[in-house]
Amino acid sequence: MQASADVSPSPSEPARAPPSFVDEPSADDQMGDRSTPAGLQAIDERVRTFVAERPAAALLGAVAVGFVVGRLLSRV
Numbered sequence: 001m002q003a004s005a006d007v008s009p010s011p012s013e014p015a016r017a018p019p020s021f022v023d024e025p026s027a028d029d030q031m032g033d034r035s036t037p038a039g040l041q042a043i044d045e046r047v048r049t050f051v052a053e054r055p056a057a058a059l060l061g062a063v064a065v066g067f068v069v070g071r072l073l074s075r076v
Contacts, residue, residue, distance in 0.1 A: 051058040
């Protein structure tokens with residue numbers, strides 16, 4: 001059997017952290033800060049957090065809301 005290669009960084013090579021997408025705001029995020037009221041930003045953040053923590057529940061909720069809206073619009 002062959003020993004597996006050591007995958008840890010060498011002492012002369014610093015360890016790289018995984019990319020962080022949360023810490024670095026994109027251009028869209030920066031533009032949104034100026035045009036979105038503070039209340040809507042708080043709601044947006046809560047919705048994004050909920051979807052990130054519970055994707056299945058968010059998907060089921062979206063399907064349910066779409067079904068109800070579709071039924072209401074089909075009667076008009």
